[in-house]
Amino acid sequence: MVSIHIFTGPTLSRVDVLREIDTAHVHGPVSHGDLLRLNLGTGDLALLIDGLYHHHAPVRHKEILEVMANGATVVGAASMGALRAAELHQYGMIGIGRVFEMYRDGVIDSDDEVAVVHTPLPECRRLSEALVNIRHGVSVCVEDEVLTGPEAEEIFRVAKELPYSTRRWAVVEHVVSGRHPTLRRAVQAARAFLADHPEHANLKLRDAALAIQRVRSGTLSSSRPSSEDWRRSADWRTVYLRDWIGEFTGVEVAGAHVGHAAVLRYQQIYDRDFPQRWERYVLERIARSAEDTSGTHNHTRDRALAVARSKNVVVHRMSAEQRSEWLTPNEEEKYSEDEAMIRVLVRASRFSLDFSRPEVVDGALLRRTQDTRSRIAEVSALNHELASRNPAMHIDNLRFDKLREHLAEVWGLDPHDGDRDLTAAARDRGLSSLTEAVAAARPFFLLSHTRTRARYHSGTVSAEREIHA
Secondary structure, three states, X not given: OOOEEEEOOOOXXXXXXXXXXXXXXXXXXXXXXXXXXXXXXXXXXXXXXXXXXXOXXXXXXXXXXXXXXXXXXXEEEOOHHHHHXXXXXXXXXXEEOHHHHHHHHOOOOOHHHOOOOEOOOOOOOEOOOOHHHHHHHHHHHHXXXXXXXXXXXXXXXHHHHOOHHHOOHHHHHHHHHHHOHHHHHHHHHHHHHXXXXXXXXXHHXXXXXXXXXXXXXXXXXXXXXXXXXXXXXXXXXXXXXXXXXXHHOEEEEOOEEEEHHHHHHHHHHHOOOHHHHHHHHHHHHHOOOOOOOOOXXXXXHHHHHHHHHHOOXXXXXXXXXXXXXXXXXXXXXXXXXXXXXXXXXXXXOOOOOOOOOHHHHHHHOOOOHHHHHHHHHHHHHHHHHHHHHOHHHOHHHEOHXXXXXXXXXXXXXXXXXXXXXXXXXXHOOOOOOXXXXXXXXXXXXHHHOHHHHHHHHOOOOOOHHHHEO
């Protein structure tokens, strides 16, 4: 079913949106990952009005491109949406309103023009004034002869110098009065005029309302550029975008979003046969036999070794330092040349997994994904419950040494083994280091820690001294 998603607040309230489009899914200001999480496709539409930044990661340009490449329509107006539309309109993002036009035409170029401070969701009440609103307001005041050109320029200059977090008309008046006492009456006149003519006081609101009207009426197609050839190119799909797709695309399980990358990390840590799956995945790609699934694993290993030898990559030509980076002391002593080379190939290879390809999510690496998602949803609820009862129990406070011991136990290693052994075990699972493995295990530890689970379900939470810093 075609869906309309609108990201807004504080420019336009949820109530205002639903009054005009009662079937819309209304979200707060858009941020990094929000669009990907929706799994939008052909026929779906996302209208971006407000967006988070500064203290939050903003929506990335390539997130928007990915959504559009999947067939969705993305529209921007009024605030962060207008800025992104100006940056991406040549790729098919639709911009609406005067703020968009000013960004597109180079009249304005800073995100500071639309930035405001607001209260948290769900209220999302605006606490400061957008510079673009002041810019527009003083311009109208000049047209209506409320201000002279020089007065408007000085008032705007003062507003522009203020940090966006403190930018309000009252502050502008205070600063202007201190610098140019004769201009105080000019500021007061402008404020009075804009209070009497609110249609000129909030350009962002006007643009947002226009965008809502255009979405409701469906008059958007004429805004599209003629060329969208970029959709057929893979050049713009970076490693970062692949990582974001893995992190933010997924499914909802028991009210919790479970991303594909989270499923991968869980299975990397806890599936006993994951090292074998990872080895085959890596060697198939080294051997360039990913499309040839008929061969045996031994055949794949032989082909991968042949590729390594053809590039003069062999263990006996490595320095002692290189061998110690990829092999444990026991492996250096006991492994044959070929077996040692296989371990080096598996551990040294880094692949950016493309979670937009179904064979990665459901076939080549992952197994029993539904069961894994259920466990991740369960531990997400557990983590939230524990942190809500006691902030000290937040997973960020879990001790590194306890997580390290946990990994050793899960992987069948002696916890007293050195970091080389644990690092090797992590790399056999596609994790680049022990540090990355600890980070991957952190969200899942409390569910896997039997003692903690038992105390949690019995209604007590007394494990924090044992497992938290």
